[in-house]
Amino acid sequence: MLSKKTKYGLKALSYLASLEDRQPVQIAEIAKHENISQKFLESILLTLRKSGLLGSKKGKGGGYYLIKDPKDILMTDVMRILEGPIALVPCVSLNFYEKCEDCPDEATCSVHKLMLQVRDSALTVYRHNTLADLIK
Amino acid sequence: MLSKKTKYGLKALSYLASLEDRQPVQIAEIAKHENISQKFLESILLTLRKSGLLGSKKGKGGGYYLIKDPKDILMTDVMRILEGPIALVPCVSLNFYEKCEDCPDEATCSVHKLMLQVRDSALTVYRHNTLADLIK
DNA sequence: TTAATACCCTATCGATTTGATAGACTATGC
DNA sequence: GCATAGTCTATCAAATCGATAGGGTATTAA
Numbered sequence: 505m506l507s508k509k510t511k512y513g514l515k516a517l518s519y520l521a522s523l524e525d526r527q528p529v530q531i532a533e534i535a536k537h538e539n540i541s542q543k544f545l546e547s548i549l550l551t552l553r554k555s556g557l558l559g560s561k562k563g564k565g566g567g568y569y570l571i572k573d574p575k576d577i578l579m580t581d582v583m584r585i586l587e588g589p590i591a592l593v594p595c596v597s598l599n600f601y602e603k604c605e606d607c608p609d610e611a612t613c614s615v616h617k618l619m620l621q622v623r624d625s626a627l628t629v630y631r632h633n634t635l636a637d638l639i640k
Numbered sequence: 641m642l643s644k645k646t647k648y649g650l651k652a653l654s655y656l657a658s659l660e661d662r663q664p665v666q667i668a669e670i671a672k673h674e675n676i677s678q679k680f681l682e683s684i685l686l687t688l689r690k691s692g693l694l695g696s697k698k699g700k701g702g703g704y705y706l707i708k709d710p711k712d713i714l715m716t717d718v719m720r721i722l723e724g725p726i727a728l729v730p731c732v733s734l735n736f737y738e739k740c741e742d743c744p745d746e747a748t749c750s751v752h753k754l755m756l757q758v759r760d761s762a763l764t765v766y767r768h769n770t771l772a773d774l775i776k
Numbered sequence: 777t778t779a780a781t782a783c784c785c786t787a788t789c790g791a792t793t794t795g796a797t798a799g800a801c802t803a804t805g806c
Numbered sequence: 807g808c809a810t811a812g813t814c815t816a817t818c819a820a821a822t823c824g825a826t827a828g829g830g831t832a833t834t835a836a
Binding site: 664666667668682689697698699700701702703704 | 780781782783784785
Binding site: 531532549567 | 809810811812813814
């Protein structure tokens with residue numbers, strides 16, 4: 505299940521991308537427009553800023569804004585930042601690989617085999633979608 | 641992330657499918673072979689039995705066994721029984737649909753649009769995999 | 777018929793995660 | 807220097823997860 509953090513983050517990014525200009529937008533405006541708890545959104549936007557997707561400006565007239573063009577923001581990156589691994593199981597994760605302690609052999613593991621396919625199919629989707637695609 | 645319940649359930653099903661005959665297999669044997677907590681596995685096998693994938697036999701010589709041929713057991717069914725919805729968000733779920741309370745319009749929701757594609761890609765994988773495919 | 781076997785069911789428990797809130801701090805612009 | 811708006815830390819209730827304990831019940835072999 506998708507976490508609310510990811511859901512809200514996606515909505516916030518989409519909202520920013522939908523605006524014509526790239527002027528800073530206040531947290532409060534985003535929260536209100538997308539029906540999100542403002543304080544919770546604060547921490548999410550902070551994450552997005554620290555990972556380089558958003559810029560911020562303090563003080564009057566401040567807020568958050570997209571750094572890159574929406575068509576250059578891949579969903580693979582967004583999902584990994586917000587949700588973490590795309591794979592459903594660590595042993596098939598590209599960026600967050602971990603060996604399963606209970607599984608003696610990945611090559612013959614039925615779960616591994618199935619989850620590998622699921623990961624690839626999800627990756628394909630995320631790689632073919634940019635932020636610009638989501639707001640069309 | 642895939643729950644251990646699903647992971648263990650898949651492993652147990654695979655183990656049963658890998659055996660030549662369809663004689664009842666004791667919980668203890670499955671648990672030992674797959675490195676699973678026996679008590680936890682009990683509840684999982686119970687779920688699988690109640691949903692019609694497994695049969696059980698009590699008393700001496702009892703255990704669990706597959707009811708259908710492995711090639712007739714679709715991963716869509718297995719995943720829905722063990723993990724629940726295949727969709728990452730209720731508003732794109734076929735079997736567990738729920739409206740998002742915060743989202744005013746699904747048609748224009750960017751999250752909805754993305755998650756619909758992810759669901760379809762996962763469904764395609766699960767529909768093309770039977771239990772027989774996993775143990776090849 | 778009886779006793780062993782093995783599935784069935786309920787309850788509980790600690791750990792972790794999640795979503796949300798509060799409050800103080802800091803930088804900016806007028 | 808004061809209002810504005812992002813930044814950071816701490817906390818918290820609720821839910822979920824994985825696991826465990828312990829007794830109940832049906833079946834079978836002897």
